[in-house]
Amino acid sequence: MTRLAVADDSLFGLANLPYGAYSVPGAEPRIGTRYGDHVVDLALLLDDHVFARPTLNAFMAQGHDRWVAVRERLVEAVAGDVPDRAVHPAGAVTLHLPFEVADYVDFYASEHHASNLGRLFRPDSPEPLLPNWKHLPVGYHGRSASIVVSGTDIVRPAGQRKNPQDPAPLFGPSTKLDIEAELGFVVGTGNPMGEPIPVEDAEHHIFGVVLFNDWSARDIQAWEYVPLGPNLGKSFASTVSPWVVPLLALGPARVPTPTQEPAVLPYLALEEPWGLEIDVEVEWNGEVVSRPPYASMYWSPAQMLAHLTVNGAPTRTGDLFASGTISGPERDQRGAFIELTWGGREPVTVAGAQRTFLEDGDEVVLRASAPGSGGARIGFGEARGRILASKFIGTEG
Amino acid sequence: MTRLAVADDSLFGLANLPYGAYSVPGAEPRIGTRYGDHVVDLALLLDDHVFARPTLNAFMAQGHDRWVAVRERLVEAVAGDVPDRAVHPAGAVTLHLPFEVADYVDFYASEHHASNLGRLFRPDSPEPLLPNWKHLPVGYHGRSASIVVSGTDIVRPAGQRKNPQDPAPLFGPSTKLDIEAELGFVVGTGNPMGEPIPVEDAEHHIFGVVLFNDWSARDIQAWEYVPLGPNLGKSFASTVSPWVVPLLALGPARVPTPTQEPAVLPYLALEEPWGLEIDVEVEWNGEVVSRPPYASMYWSPAQMLAHLTVNGAPTRTGDLFASGTISGPERDQRGAFIELTWGGREPVTVAGAQRTFLEDGDEVVLRASAPGSGGARIGFGEARGRILASKFIGTEG
Numbered sequence: 033m034t035r036l037a038v039a040d041d042s043l044f045g046l047a048n049l050p051y052g053a054y055s056v057p058g059a060e061p062r063i064g065t066r067y068g069d070h071v072v073d074l075a076l077l078l079d080d081h082v083f084a085r086p087t088l089n090a091f092m093a094q095g096h097d098r099w100v101a102v103r104e105r106l107v108e109a110v111a112g113d114v115p116d117r118a119v120h121p122a123g124a125v126t127l128h129l130p131f132e133v134a135d136y137v138d139f140y141a142s143e144h145h146a147s148n149l150g151r152l153f154r155p156d157s158p159e160p161l162l163p164n165w166k167h168l169p170v171g172y173h174g175r176s177a178s179i180v181v182s183g184t185d186i187v188r189p190a191g192q193r194k195n196p197q198d199p200a201p202l203f204g205p206s207t208k209l210d211i212e213a214e215l216g217f218v219v220g221t222g223n224p225m226g227e228p229i230p231v232e233d234a235e236h237h238i239f240g241v242v243l244f245n246d247w248s249a250r251d252i253q254a255w256e257y258v259p260l261g262p263n264l265g266k267s268f269a270s271t272v273s274p275w276v277v278p279l280l281a282l283g284p285a286r287v288p289t290p291t292q293e294p295a296v297l298p299y300l301a302l303e304e305p306w307g308l309e310i311d312v313e314v315e316w317n318g319e320v321v322s323r324p325p326y327a328s329m330y331w332s333p334a335q336m337l338a339h340l341t342v343n344g345a346p347t348r349t350g351d352l353f354a355s356g357t358i359s360g361p362e363r364d365q366r367g368a369f370i371e372l373t374w375g376g377r378e379p380v381t382v383a384g385a386q387r388t389f390l391e392d393g394d395e396v397v398l399r400a401s402a403p404g405s406g407g408a409r410i411g412f413g414e415a416r417g418r419i420l421a422s423k424f425i426g427t428e429g
Numbered sequence: 430m431t432r433l434a435v436a437d438d439s440l441f442g443l444a445n446l447p448y449g450a451y452s453v454p455g456a457e458p459r460i461g462t463r464y465g466d467h468v469v470d471l472a473l474l475l476d477d478h479v480f481a482r483p484t485l486n487a488f489m490a491q492g493h494d495r496w497v498a499v500r501e502r503l504v505e506a507v508a509g510d511v512p513d514r515a516v517h518p519a520g521a522v523t524l525h526l527p528f529e530v531a532d533y534v535d536f537y538a539s540e541h542h543a544s545n546l547g548r549l550f551r552p553d554s555p556e557p558l559l560p561n562w563k564h565l566p567v568g569y570h571g572r573s574a575s576i577v578v579s580g581t582d583i584v585r586p587a588g589q590r591k592n593p594q595d596p597a598p599l600f601g602p603s604t605k606l607d608i609e610a611e612l613g614f615v616v617g618t619g620n621p622m623g624e625p626i627p628v629e630d631a632e633h634h635i636f637g638v639v640l641f642n643d644w645s646a647r648d649i650q651a652w653e654y655v656p657l658g659p660n661l662g663k664s665f666a667s668t669v670s671p672w673v674v675p676l677l678a679l680g681p682a683r684v685p686t687p688t689q690e691p692a693v694l695p696y697l698a699l700e701e702p703w704g705l706e707i708d709v710e711v712e713w714n715g716e717v718v719s720r721p722p723y724a725s726m727y728w729s730p731a732q733m734l735a736h737l738t739v740n741g742a743p744t745r746t747g748d749l750f751a752s753g754t755i756s757g758p759e760r761d762q763r764g765a766f767i768e769l770t771w772g773g774r775e776p777v778t779v780a781g782a783q784r785t786f787l788e789d790g791d792e793v794v795l796r797a798s799a800p801g802s803g804g805a806r807i808g809f810g811e812a813r814g815r816i817l818a819s820k821f822i823g824t825e826g
Contacts, residue, residue: 134573134574163591170657173569177742177743192564225574225665256567257656261657263568263569264736264737267570267737268622268741297600343586343646343649345572
């Protein structure tokens with residue numbers, strides 16, 4: 033047995049205790065928690081077989097009461113005598129995608145992001161936001177199969193693009209590869225078809241929160257997206273952080289969302305504060321270039337889930353819905369490079385170089401932290417990805 | 430042992446032999462084929478355990494060579510002496526969703542449909558098609574969890590809608606509930622991330638074909654869909670037929686697609702004919718109101734799959750991609766009621782009544798047939814759904 037020591041300022045103290053899937057060489061992935069600098073096996077620590085599996089889905093499906101009960105046991109158990117064979121140094125394990133993704137939806141919940149993109153894409157319009165934007169959380173479905181865990185390399189996608197002056201589309205590797213710094217919300221238990229989740233019940237369905245980088249090929253997206261929305265410009269890859277921070281840990285981070293004016297329809301009206309004071313940072317080739325504040329998001333995750341299901345659509349254990357790019361009001365709070373560099377026209381200095389979109393070999397890391405219980409701060413780990421060259425050769429000169 | 434008799438004009442003769450999931454009372458679903466008026470259990474008939482499962486996914490994952498070999502064995506075995514306990518009258522079994530749906534994408538591949546919707550939604554534009562339409566098969570991801578098998582009732586969805594003259598959106602049951610008559614293509618084996626499926630390899634990946642009704646709430650869709658595409662207007666339900674017709678059965682149905690002009694980019698260029706002469710019919714409350722011809726579709730399923738993956742996006746066993754509404758050049762070949770009734774302004778007579786969109790209690794059935802080997806015709810069964818009233822009361826007067 034071991035007593036694990038954790039520094040007072042650790043982002044992975046008792047206030048956090050996130051869930052993830054880890055493996056050691058020669059063994060299948062199992063569920064663990066991160067505690068200080070260690071990964072602790074939960075099946076061994078808690079003597080609970082639901083954690084002797086490669087993903088969190090079975091545990092999440094047990095529902096909110098179990099999440100509460102297990103967290104209470106976990107806080108006690110991990111601070112006590114821990115079986116030696118349950119403990120691994122964090123650097124000695126491989127981390128995996130922590131849950132099997134069912135349906136994936138990406139929202140567009142930041143007013144600053146939506147307004148910036150409106151100004152960039154519709155410069156002649158007097159209103160940067162479209163008429164529906166303040167009435168419903170706009171979102172679209174994406175590809176679950178291409179959601180990968182932090183550390184997975186991202187191959188530059190190829191596809192069609194067409195500038196207005198080109199007579200026909202060109203095919204080749206994207207020349208406007210971008211990031212979108214987001215949070216992702218993991219559905220622990222869903223709803224049957226025909227039974228919407230009321231906004232006030234959302235916290236019984238949302239299991240936890242991950243970092244999410246929705247890699248985006250802006251040139252492919254711009255050509256394809258009318259009238260049915262983004263597809264190939266997004267579907268090649270999205271990166272999630274390996275630790276799912278339980279919503280139960282984020283009580284101290286709950287803050288009111290910005291005032292919603294005009295008032296939303298009753299099915300979207302919040303009684304509880306559902307904003308989240310989570311501070312995100314975007315590191316590009318080792319340099320922090322942006323600090324998007326999640327607290328600035330207009331639409332809350334509870335509203336997103338209520339909206340997703342109000343038409344009777346079912347959700348399932350493992351559904352993931354992401355916030356859309358987090359951008360604050362200031363330039364250095366923008367969560368996508370298309371905004372940060374204003375469409376590529378205002379380069380930023382990154383490690384001494386003038387940069388706009390992603391080049392091969394670039395690496396982007398998202399990190400975040402939030403207030404936790406007892407004055408602690410809790411961390412979200414990281415969502416890291418490096419750009420590899422496309423195998424395709426462009427058709428353009 | 431039994432010799433099964435099948436009428437010469439059966440749509441389920443030796444030329445067809447589709448795969449489905451059936452159950453008898455008290456037993457779990459298993460895989461069977463439909464042969465004449467019987468359902469034949471494949472695990473028992475072929476002594477192959479991969480069919481003693483509730484979905485086709487395990488068999489599909491075995492790959493194209495196995496699909497060919499099993500079909501050869503099946504043709505021989507089902508026409509010979511069949512074990513009695515493998516045989517059930519078709520009317521005595523329950524049919525289930527035949528595969529577990531991984532990612533689902535809906536395309537927009539009919540030029541007539543896209544042109545009709547362009548004229549309806551953008552009446553002032555001189556060009557009904559958007560600039561990208563003839564260069565790439567436009568499509569978007571949808572919700573896998575709400576794909577249901579034929580016979581499942583469809584609850585009218587509620588949601589937001591807003592007419593231009595309304596000061597704010599209203600919430601309530603959809604008043605413009607519609608169908609979309611489509612075909613769905615089932616991916617048997619997918620591609621790893623970063624390795625696109627070339628258009629000429631598509632037939633090694635596509636396992637089979639189903640009927641697909643993409644129920645659509647036009648009022649919800651019209652308000653929500655800019656700029657990220659349809660979401661709640663579609664995500665409440667889509668209906669598939671229970672029998673997956675193998676692509677291997679559809680060789681005699683292969684015809685050239687309509688001429689594609691301007692020429693497509695090389696990754697979409699077809700050498701083999703990839704159109705499908707499949708005749709669909711739409712029955713509304715017992716009356717056939719439309720006969721959409723699949724052969725008129727501009728984009729082929731091989732092009733859809735090549736496009737879906739050209740950016741490196743992975744596909745998986747159980748992925749489903751649907752064609753989008755099938756509409757031919759004539760009014761009575763239109764596969765959606767919004768086209769058939771020209772936005773509701775030109776009602777059609779259905780069972781003696783003047784009708785535009787779907788009312789509670791309406792039932793829609795899609796059926797289809799195609800030429801099979803030896804001069805036979807092969808059937809697709811049906812995709813049937815009945816509209817139930819919403820539990821919500823509208824906010825409008």
